[in-house]
Each structure stands twice: as C-alpha cells, then as structure tokens.
Amino acid sequence: MPLTVSHEDALRELLTTAPLPTRNVQDNLSDIAAEVAANNTGVKQLLELVERYSLPVVQAYMRHIQRAAGEKMRRALAAMPDGAYSFTDHLDDGSPICVAITIRGDRATVDFTGTGPVLKSSNLNANRAITTAAALYVFRCLINEDIPLNSGVLDPVEIILPECLLNPPSAPDARDCVAIVGGNVETSQRVVDTLLGALKLAAASQGTMNNLTFGDGSFGYYETICGGSGATREASGADAVHTHMTNTRLTDAEVIERRYPVRVQEFSIRRGSGGAGQQRGGDGIRRRIEFLRPLKVSLLTERRGPHAPFGLEGGQPGQCGRNSITRAATGVSENLPGKVQLDVQAGDVLTIETPGGGGWGCCESHRRRSPRELLSATQEIP
Numbered sequence: 001m002p003l004t005v006s007h008e009d010a011l012r013e014l015l016t017t018a019p020l021p022t023r024n025v026q027d028n029l030s031d032i033a034a035e036v037a038a039n040n041t042g043v044k045q046l047l048e049l050v051e052r053y054s055l056p057v058v059q060a061y062m063r064h065i066q067r068a069a070g071e072k073m074r075r076a077l078a079a080m081p082d083g084a085y086s087f088t089d090h091l092d093d094g095s096p097i098c099v100a101i102t103i104r105g106d107r108a109t110v111d112f113t114g115t116g117p118v119l120k121s122s123n124l125n126a127n128r129a130i131t132t133a134a135a136l137y138v139f140r141c142l143i144n145e146d147i148p149l150n151s152g153v154l155d156p157v158e159i160i161l162p163e164c165l166l167n168p169p170s171a172p173d174a175r176d177c178v179a180i181v182g183g184n185v186e187t188s189q190r191v192v193d194t195l196l197g198a199l200k201l202a203a204a205s206q207g208t209m210n211n212l213t214f215g216d217g218s219f220g221y222y223e224t225i226c227g228g229s230g231a232t233r234e235a236s237g238a239d240a241v242h243t244h245m246t247n248t249r250l251t252d253a254e255v256i257e258r259r260y261p262v263r264v265q266e267f268s269i270r271r272g273s274g275g276a277g278q279q280r281g282g283d284g285i286r287r288r289i290e291f292l293r294p295l296k297v298s299l300l301t302e303r304r305g306p307h308a309p310f311g312l313e314g315g316q317p318g319q320c321g322r323n324s325i326t327r328a329a330t331g332v333s334e335n336l337p338g339k340v341q342l343d344v345q346a347g348d349v350l351t352i353e354t355p356g357g358g359g360w361g362c363c364e365s366h367r368r369r370s371p372r373e374l375l376s377a378t379q380e381i382p
Helices: 008-017 025-053 055-078 128-140 181-198 253-259 371-375
Strands: 083-090 096-104 107-111 157-160 211-215 220-223 262-270 284-291 295-300 322-326 333-336 339-344 349-353
Touching: 008 025, 025 055, 055 107, 083 181, 096 181, 128 157, 128 181, 181 295, 253 262, 322 339
Parallel strands: 107 157
Antiparallel strands: 083 096, 096 107, 211 220, 211 295, 262 284, 284 349, 295 339, 322 333, 322 349
C-alpha cells in the first residue's frame, strides 16, 4: 500500500533551523507533498498491474520493454556505416569536452578520453549519471520510432569515462568534494551538442539553459530561458525554444508580473542570431526584465564566448549570448559575465540575449548521406 507516514514536522524543523534556512517553508512542504502524491500514485498503479496480471508477468514485460529497446538500438547502429566519429567542443572557460564514437556492426563505444580535468573552482563538473543520461538521450534519437524511454537503449553502447570534469572522483570528506550543480544544467547541454556533432546529426543548439534566479529574504524565483536550436541536413533550427536537456516552459509574462516585483519590458526573438547555412540555425531571444524593488540576482549561463554554437558541413556558428544590466540611477548599461551575482535596485533593467543555433551546410556540394538518412531503412521490431 502507498506510504502514509508523514515526517512533515521533522522536515519543517530541518528547513527552518539550518544555517541558511528556507525563505518559504510552506512552498517547500507543498512541493514535497506533490512529489509524495505522485510516487504514491505510481505505487498504486503498479500494485494494480501486479494484482491483475501477477508479479512474474509484470516483471517479464519490464524485461521485454528493455530487450526491445536494446534490439531497436542495435538495428539503428547496424544501419550506420562502421567507423570512428569524433568531435571536441569547449566550455566558456576553455575546458574541452572530447568524444570519440566507434561503431562496429550493431554496437558502439563512446569514449570521453581527452575531456578536461576536474574543475576545482567551478560548479560545471558533471558526473557519470549526468553524462550517461545525455548519451541515452542522443542515442535514443537514432531510433526513428516511439518507444518507452528506458536503459535498454544503452545495452549495445559502451561508455568509457575516465576521471575528468564529466566524472569527478568521489571524496570521503565533504570538504574535498567538487561542485556539480552547473554540470546538470549547463555541461549536460554541451555533452549533447558534442555527441550530435560527432555523429553529424545536428549543429550545436544554444548550449545553455540561461539560468536566472532572483529574490530576497521573502521569496525566490528561478527560470531557464529559451534560445536557438541547431540546424540539421533536413531542416533549419527552431527559433526561441528550449532544447535538449531543458525541455521546459517559461512562466507567462502576465503571471510573473502578477506574482513577483518585476516587469517584463521585452521578450522577443533575437533576429539574425542563428548561424547562416543551407539550413539556418534557430534564433535566440532577447529578454528584458525591470526590477521593481531591491533584489539579489544570479546568472549561470554559458555560450557567452569565445566558443560559439558550432555549425556543421560549412554552416556558420550561431551568435554567442550576452548579459547586461542598465542601472536606473545612472542610465549606464554594463556588460555582465556569464556567471555573476549582483544586487539590483528598483528601476534597474536586466537584459539577457540568448545564443542562436549553428547552421548546416554552405552549398549543395556538401550534400552527402547522413547517419539519419541511413537510419531510414531501419526495420521496426514487433
């Protein structure tokens, strides 16, 4: 049966007595209650399946789903030419993310050897789980049909991941641990772009989630902001969309203005920010937010230079993003780095211009069959 024991009082005590206590404990408790309700719903539905079909049958079909995913992945890989596919991209600090993909028959090896070392003074480290999830996402895209997403997709894929910024070592002492929060939201995007670039499936998308947070002692607000997607051989990139690991939606302007002390002055497409090519990269956006009272603001963004979202097959890169603040007291606009914390006053305006996607191809002479086209012959598995 679903769990009914509540530890709300203990959780409330933990959240309100910590060195840095929560600003709105009721919101936190409501979030946890929603997660518990969702999990209990899953428990209830799974027990109903077991009651209807028996535990051995349910477990057998779980294995069938994984086996089918692995077989579909093997067929997709077998439809691609054997060989080595490699690519290197960089974080804004210059750290390389390197991948070499070797395909032999119906199996693939993904080797991240050469990727930059663990980052001691940055939170952009990822971990094995994040890197594996990014690889699962990309290889699932090779299966040209709808399937339940599951770990069986990676059965024929070996991932080689040495100690690096994508796989920092565990530390027995918390003081020796490295930060990975930025790896989840930022570096994961770069891993996906690098894998897609190696397979020649898509030019780079904006490569960042453009994380924005603001608040004070009474509230906190967080959003990720859309940008341009990368072009492919078959199509131009989309404008003003969340891509890859940040498949989310922005809060409507009417809602954010009603609930928080801000005014959205502009939310528009940043025309021309996508890379040129036979297929254009998608354009990013421009978002201007005016603060109506003193607040603290944090930005965690990538693709602010010097490494722009790459194009493929002669396509041009997309434009890097830009952050700036215009101070009400002076009217002066100041460029901001990609990662920054600052205090704002009433009337200050934050402008975030997100990156565009890379373009694909510069002329018909670049036309050749892509892995995606070769996959069109992949047969479906009953």
